[in-house]
């Protein structure tokens with residue numbers, strides 16, 4: 183069946199994500215420099231990290247598409263990158279035949295932080311963390327011992343603690359297959375979509391409220407059309423991300439194609455939306471107080487999280503055209 | 509959420525593929541005039557004789573009543589088999605025919621429907637006027653009731669295929685005191701009726717596929733009014749609910765193919781450095797990848813619109829998003845083609861011919877059937893709920 187819209191169970195799931203995050207993840211939290219630790223502990227308690235993990239590893243046993251729905255909402259509320267680390271780390275542990283570790287990561291008993299694909303940065307690291315590194319080839323789950331050096335540095339995104347790190351990967355504990363690299367692309371795309379949607383919604387709301395020349399600025403086509411472009415960007419990026427999630431989830435031959443394409447389109451849509459959102463807020467948008475800049479900064483972070491857009495472009499060009507049927 | 513084709517659907521794909529492979533015309537399709545009409549109607553007849561004449565039409569009208577997914581499969585295979593576009597049969601099959609089915613009376617249906625599906629009647633659409641383009645509700649062509657006739661005087665413009673059409677779906681103002689959407693009527697106009705003058709217009713691509721049409725006291729029997737006098741706007745809109753966003757699928761599938769051809773082209777032509785193929789250039793690669801990804805997104809939007817149509821009867825304003833996306837993407841693809849062709853982009857022959865033709869012809873995709881600006885208005889106002897501007 184061809185159905186890119188959520189069914190009733192999926193709708194309930196989305197509502198649940200949204201109501202929890204709306205209550206517990208106001209963007210104001212991002213200013214306290216706590217790296218979302220409290221929020222993530224709460225989400226672990228709710229079982230969200232294990233949504234797409236098999237039940238045998240203590241997960242809920244849902245599909246990649248449900249996980250993508252979670253990351254879309256998480257992107258909308260700028261949930262910190264430890265969410266990626268916990269979920270991907272748990273999948274890697276399952277792939278490596280260590281369901282106990284998977285359960286510990288998914289349950290939040292064991293901490294995990296994400297490294298950049300090139301291994302140069304760590305994000306929101308805590309003592310005792312497992313380190314999760316994903317690149318085009320696959321995923322690596324490292325012990326803390328692999329960390330030779332870690333130097334805190336100023337980061338673009340004020341809500342993410344950034345460290346420049348040096349690794350000794352001779353202690354590499356696990357190496358899993360390429361589908362986890364693709365899963366990462368899909369989840370990054372989903373987060374970018376959520377971020378784009380947040381920007382679209384904030385811009386649209388402001389365009390309805392802010393009055394100039396005696397009317398809401400959203401009545402001016404220059405503003406209206408920019409919002410419309412954000413809406414189209416979100417629609418194109420989400421439908422493709424959902425398609426990629428479904429293709430990868432069911433092992434279709436074109437999963438790598440769709441995942442790379444989704445990451446490219448979602449990246450472009452998100453960047454255009456977060457920047458447009460600043461512009462539509464005028465002088466207010468340029469302030470530290472307005473939250474618009476937080477979206478811009480998070481966008482650039484997500485764009486580097488699993489390799490830059492150019493990398494995904496080359497990956498896409500390396501795939502055959504998806505054709506249905508034999 | 510799901511993305512799988514059932515066993516039956518895969519079998520259907522095989523059946524369609526086999527039939528198309530054996531039946532798609534091998535001659536080149538003429539782009540204009542009577543030769544085009546003969547080609548398009550012959551192809552329609554051939555499809556009809558094998559039962560494929562109206563894949564989206566209900567069975568009772570000789571169609572196949574296919575599901576949306578089957579229609580999608582048909583179009584995918586159609587493009588893959590390099591089958592020709594419906595051309596001048598498009599309005600009859602996708603607009604006029606369905607409108608007559610939905611809103612016409614028994615007599616109108618009996619007269620027109622079979623001739624359309626058999627490829628015997630070509631229709632055109634007379635909505636736009638010199639003073640009524642984006643603002644279609646300001647139609648001024650006038651229809652005056654006189655005895656059993658409607659006497660029509662006025663002008664239409666940009667009427668695709670008017671020069672080869674037998675009938676026209678004509679929107680006229682039949683209540684002289686009416687404003688905007690009220691007081692319009694949807695009428696079947698015989699293009700051979702006395703008083704009609706068709707003056708073909710050449711497009712920027714160099715072909716003559718539309719025309720202006722003048723009406724000088726053209727007498728149309730009142731029996732040709734569809735849906736009743738004064739109901740024209742609602743009749744015109746009813747076609748949209750039939751379409752359910754599927755009419756544009758062939759163009760979308762075709763664009764995917766075009767991008768693949770562009771990637772192949774970039775491997776053949778010399779790139780910007782004058783030595784290596786264009787496909788070795790970093791900037792060209794980046795652009796090609798982006799276009800490929802955007803086509804994938806457009807296809808996903810098609811699947812999403814099918815998913816919506818499976819749940820709702822009337823299509824929502826979301827349809828404007830895919831139309832807008834398609835039109836602009838088509839143009840980006842051909843902008844890239846011009847750059848990749850480089851020095852050859854000023855040729856209209858040989859390897860450049862198809863690309864330069866489509867580059868020029870593609871300007872229509874952000875104008876015809878609603879301009880990009882109007883589509884952005886619809887998205888802004890009806891999808892996002894932004895306020896309308898002060899008039």
Ligand SMILES: Cc1cc2nc3c(=O)[nH]c(=O)nc-3n(C[C@H](O)[C@H](O)[C@H](O)COP(=O)(O)OP(=O)(O)OC[C@H]3O[C@@H](n4cnc5c(N)ncnc54)[C@H](O)[C@@H]3O)c2cc1C
Pocket residue numbers: 403632633634635636637638640641642643665666667668669718872875876877878879880881882885
């Ligand atoms: C190839 C082709 C085939 C066609 N075939 C047919 C056909 O078979 N039958 C038929 O009836 N019509 C046909 N049309 C006409 C088509 O529907 C109109 O061209 C279209 O609706 C635009 O109207 P217009 O040309 O009068 O432009 P206008 O409405 O005059 O627009 C001119 C410019 O102003 C902009 N504009 C207008 N209003 C607004 C607004 N409110 N906000 C912002 N910008 C605005 C437009 O976007 C455009 O850029 C065809 C057109 C083309 C190009």
